Amino acid sequence: MRLATLRNGTPDGALAVVSGDGHRYLSTAAVAPTLQAALDDWRRVEGPLRRLAVAVESGEGVPLDDRALVAPLPRAWQWLDGSAFDAHGRLMTRLFGLQAKQADRPLMYQGLSHQFLGPCDDVPLPRESDDIDFEGEFGVVTDAVPMGVSSSQAAAHIVLVVIVNDWSLRALAREEMKTGFGWVQAKPACSLGPYAITPDALGTGWDRHRAQLRLRVEVNGARFGDPHGGEMSVGFDELIAHAAATRTLCAGTIVGSGTVSNDDYLTTGSSCIAERRAIELLEHGAATTPFLRFGDRVRISAIDRSGRSPLGAIDQRVVNSRATDVSAAEGAV
Amino acid sequence: MRLATLRNGTPDGALAVVSGDGHRYLSTAAVAPTLQAALDDWRRVEGPLRRLAVAVESGEGVPLDDRALVAPLPRAWQWLDGSAFDAHGRLMTRLFGLQAKQADRPLMYQGLSHQFLGPCDDVPLPRESDDIDFEGEFGVVTDAVPMGVSSSQAAAHIVLVVIVNDWSLRALAREEMKTGFGWVQAKPACSLGPYAITPDALGTGWDRHRAQLRLRVEVNGARFGDPHGGEMSVGFDELIAHAAATRTLCAGTIVGSGTVSNDDYLTTGSSCIAERRAIELLEHGAATTPFLRFGDRVRISAIDRSGRSPLGAIDQRVVNSRATDVSAAEGAV
Numbered sequence: 001m002r003l004a005t006l007r008n009g010t011p012d013g014a015l016a017v018v019s020g021d022g023h024r025y026l027s028t029a030a031v032a033p034t035l036q037a038a039l040d041d042w043r044r045v046e047g048p049l050r051r052l053a054v055a056v057e058s059g060e061g062v063p064l065d066d067r068a069l070v071a072p073l074p075r076a077w078q079w080l081d082g083s084a085f086d087a088h089g090r091l092m093t094r095l096f097g098l099q100a101k102q103a104d105r106p107l108m109y110q111g112l113s114h115q116f117l118g119p120c121d122d123v124p125l126p127r128e129s130d131d132i133d134f135e136g137e138f139g140v141v142t143d144a145v146p147m148g149v150s151s152s153q154a155a156a157h158i159v160l161v162v163i164v165n166d167w168s169l170r171a172l173a174r175e176e177m178k179t180g181f182g183w184v185q186a187k188p189a190c191s192l193g194p195y196a197i198t199p200d201a202l203g204t205g206w207d208r209h210r211a212q213l214r215l216r217v218e219v220n221g222a223r224f225g226d227p228h229g230g231e232m233s234v235g236f237d238e239l240i241a242h243a244a245a246t247r248t249l250c251a252g253t254i255v256g257s258g259t260v261s262n263d264d265y266l267t268t269g270s271s272c273i274a275e276r277r278a279i280e281l282l283e284h285g286a287a288t289t290p291f292l293r294f295g296d297r298v299r300i301s302a303i304d305r306s307g308r309s310p311l312g313a314i315d316q317r318v319v320n321s322r323a324t325d326v327s328a329a330e331g332a333v
Numbered sequence: 334m335r336l337a338t339l340r341n342g343t344p345d346g347a348l349a350v351v352s353g354d355g356h357r358y359l360s361t362a363a364v365a366p367t368l369q370a371a372l373d374d375w376r377r378v379e380g381p382l383r384r385l386a387v388a389v390e391s392g393e394g395v396p397l398d399d400r401a402l403v404a405p406l407p408r409a410w411q412w413l414d415g416s417a418f419d420a421h422g423r424l425m426t427r428l429f430g431l432q433a434k435q436a437d438r439p440l441m442y443q444g445l446s447h448q449f450l451g452p453c454d455d456v457p458l459p460r461e462s463d464d465i466d467f468e469g470e471f472g473v474v475t476d477a478v479p480m481g482v483s484s485s486q487a488a489a490h491i492v493l494v495v496i497v498n499d500w501s502l503r504a505l506a507r508e509e510m511k512t513g514f515g516w517v518q519a520k521p522a523c524s525l526g527p528y529a530i531t532p533d534a535l536g537t538g539w540d541r542h543r544a545q546l547r548l549r550v551e552v553n554g555a556r557f558g559d560p561h562g563g564e565m566s567v568g569f570d571e572l573i574a575h576a577a578a579t580r581t582l583c584a585g586t587i588v589g590s591g592t593v594s595n596d597d598y599l600t601t602g603s604s605c606i607a608e609r610r611a612i613e614l615l616e617h618g619a620a621t622t623p624f625l626r627f628g629d630r631v632r633i634s635a636i637d638r639s640g641r642s643p644l645g646a647i648d649q650r651v652v653n654s655r656a657t658d659v660s661a662a663e664g665a666v
Contacts (some may be wrong), residue, residue: 075410075583077447080517109514110443114410114583126481126579147654148459169579181442182515184413188579246459246502246521250408250447321480 001053001198002310003028003160004064005035005072007118012036013070017052017061018195022312024061026052035073035141035196039251042143042159066312071116072162072196073141073252079113079190080249081137081166081256082106082239084232088261088275095278106234106242109182111166113254117191119314123167124321125188131170132292132318135259136271136300138211138229139164140236141196145249154240155209157249161202163193163215163302163311164256170274170291193300194312205304209235213302213311215260217271220297224276225269227262229302271300294320334386334531335643336361336493337397338368338405340451345369346403350385350394351528355645357394359385368406368474368529372584375476375492399645404449405495405529406474406585412446412523413582414470414499414589415439415572417565421594421608428611439567439575442515444499446587450524452647456500457654458521464503465625465651468592469604469633471544471562472497473569474529478582487573488542490582494535496526496548496635496644497589503607503624526633527645538637542568546635546644548593550604553630557609558602560595562635604633627653 002020005013012034016025031048032038038045055061083089084106117123125132141160149157166187173186199206205213211229218224234242239255261275262268266283270276277287292298301313335353338346345367349358364381365371371378388394416422417439450456458465474493482490499520506519532539538546544562551557567575572588594608595601599616603609610620625631634646 077408077410078445083514105508107512107514108517110445110517112411112443112580114586115581124480130579147457172579175438177513179440180510180513180515181416181440182513184441184443184576185578189581243517245518246463246505247445248448253447 001050001201003035003072003196004194005070005074006068007070011075013074017049017056018064019056019061022066023064024056025064026056026061028052036252039141039143039159042251066194067120069194070118071192072160072194073116073192073254074118075115076113076252076254077250078253079111079256080108080243080253081111081258082108083258084234084239085258085261086233087231087263087265088259091261091265091275091278095274095281106239107258108239108242111183111187112189115189117189117316119191119194119312119316121191121316122319123191123316124319125167125169126321128291128293130172133168133170133273134217134292134298134300135166135168136215136217137164137166137260138215138257138302139254142240142249142251142253142255144251145240145244145253147244147246147248149241149244151237151241154244155237157240158199158209158236160196161199161206161211161311162196162254163300163314165191165298165300165314165316166256167191168272168274191314191316193314195310197310202304202310205310209237211302213304215271216301216303217269218299223269225271226303227260227265227268227271229257229260231262232257292318294318334383334534336368336405336529337402337527338407339401340403344408346407350382350389351397352389352394355399356397357389358397359389359394361385369585372474372476372492375584399527400453402527403451404525405493405527406449406525406587407451408448409446409585409587410583411586412444412589413441413576413586414444414591415441416591417567417572418591418594419566420564420596420598421592424594424598424608424611428607428614439572440591441572441575444516444520445522448522450522450649452524452527452645452649454524454649455652456524456649457652458500458502459654461624461626463505466501466503466606467550467625467631467633468499468501469548469550470497470499470592471495471548471590471635472587475573475582475584475586475588477584478573478577478586480577480579480581482574482577484570484574487577488570490573491532491542491569493529494532494539494544494644495529495587496633496647498524498631498633498647498649499589500524501605501607524647524649526647528643530643535637535643538643542570544635546637548604549634549636550602551632556602558604559636560593560598560601560604562590562593564595565590625651627651
């Protein structure tokens with residue numbers, strides 16, 4: 001089942017079930033008006049939503065204009081981002097000189113969740129000198145998770161799979177990481193892909209609680225990387241159990257994989273600039289790939305074995321928030 | 334104006350205006366059903382709410398049972414906690430051996446906000462061996478803040494003042510801090526005091542964007558400390574500007590002061606156990622105050638010059654989540 005959210009002038013938008021080819025949708029208003037409402041009551045609404053999905057697959061519904069889609073969850077109560085690709089962690093540790101990874105526990109931080117940018121929205125940021133970077137990731141959306149679940153119990157709480165661009169400001173990240181407090185300024189609003197899909201709908205693209213898909217990243221139309229999602233050192237089940245050790249997770253919590261990265265990074269490329277710069281430094285003694293400039297475009301999609309893109313694409317342009325937002329510009333010195 | 338939220342079986346409760354003596358309230362249903370709804374539309378609803386406040390102060394309204402109160406915001410889209418009391422920072426740095434503070438920027442992390450415990454709720458935690466601690470803090474609730482505001486602009490976005498208990502699990506905090514990612518497991522749900530008050534209603538208790546009140550902390554009925562809120566090295570205006578440097582803040586964002594602490598800590602005492610243990614270590618060579626056990630009570634209130642407690646009291650008991658929550662107990666190994 002493939003879900004998406006249509007722009008309707010409200011903060012949470014209108015939930016829709018979308019056909020596999022992405023051409024048609026059916027409103028779910030009679031079952032659940034928003035994705036958050038559906039997740040709050042998932043056990044009751046999953047059946048009716050799946051019946052709508054069968055209907056749209058059989059030809060019902062109306063034409064879908066991709067530009068009408070916002071993020072599946074335009075806001076969420078909680079965004080917890082892991083760092084489960086150890087190849088990325090090792091490279092970043094060498095770049096930043098911090099010994100981040102603890103042997104016995106996943107890495108995770110809590111980030112901004114009151115706003116997720118839609119797949120085609122511009123990305124407003126204040127300064128190129130903050131070293132603007134992207135991070136291509138997979139994410140899962142959970143229903144309500146009790147405190148203290150085991151990883152085997154946690155697996156049943158994975159409701160939907162999404163792709164994420166975890167925008168990062170590297171010049172600020174280095175400073176904030178030294179404090180031990182995690183990132184605030186270095187992590188502005190993330191972006192989500194257009195579709196949130198139940199794991200079963202990914203077929204062989206979902207196994208061992210990991211997305212078995214390549215994450216294809218393009219910058220200004222050129223390939224940047226296409227690392228595989230299967231190389232997570234811990235699965236989403238373990239990330240959820242880690243997150244829920246001392247808290248309940250509310251329905252609609254989004255848990256991220258961290259930057260997708262593979263051991264054979266020289267072949268697969270990277271899904272963030274900082275990692276490519278670390279590789280350049282290791283291989284050639286100097287980092288040459290620049291961070292993003294205003295006007296640059298980043299496209300992220302997840303590709304299955306058949307070359308299809310079941311989670312859709314995030315395709316955005318970075319813009320100067322001070323040029324586009326009068327109130328923000330007034331606040332800037 | 335003093336606002337509170339009544340338990341009504343919904344996630345956000347029912348907003349009420351409360352009299353200065355805390356004895357009576359008036360429902361705000363005709364103006365805004367919840368505090369989040371009021372904050373989303375603050376410019377329009379502030380006037381009508383203040384008229385209700387005048388009415389309740391003149392004797393209108395119905396008797397208030399404190400036990401009916403939940404947190405003013407039982408959930409919020411964003412909780413950003415600073416660490417603006419440098420005395421606390423210096424002591425914790427000596428205890429943990431981390432050089433956290435950067436000279437030119439406030440410390441801040443993003444924490445769990447989908448659940449704020451009410452002022453009298455039990456605090457369910459899984460293990461005493463996690464080193465259960467409290468952190469007494471002041472907090473402010475904002476309306477919508479644009480990206481890039483200056484601190485002078487930020488001041489106008491301070492809508493309400495609250496007290497906070499930022500529950501902390503110190504054994505986990507030490508490990509998580511080393512990663513640079515900030516805290517997830519070490520920071521379970523916080524608690525809020527019963528009242529959210531406009532700064533003007535605090536009179537001399539609010540000045541220079543800081544709460545000019547003592548934060549009185551008692552553990553199992555005994556004084557633990559009563560440091561003064563005026564010693565923040567940066568005010569809430571600067572904390573908000575820091576938070577909004579690369580993001581918008583949504584209405585209902587809660588910004589925390591960090592643990593209240595004074596330079597003359599030997600006189601004022603502390604508002605968390607970890608700090609008292611650091612002082613014991615410095616003064617006597619060994620930390621002797623134990624962390625909390627299940628059944629222990631922590632009471633936090635803010636006292637003005639007249640000995641009144643305008644923000645009410647948080648008075649809670651720590652309990653074993655695995656003994657009180659069947660689903661959580663099932664998940665525990």
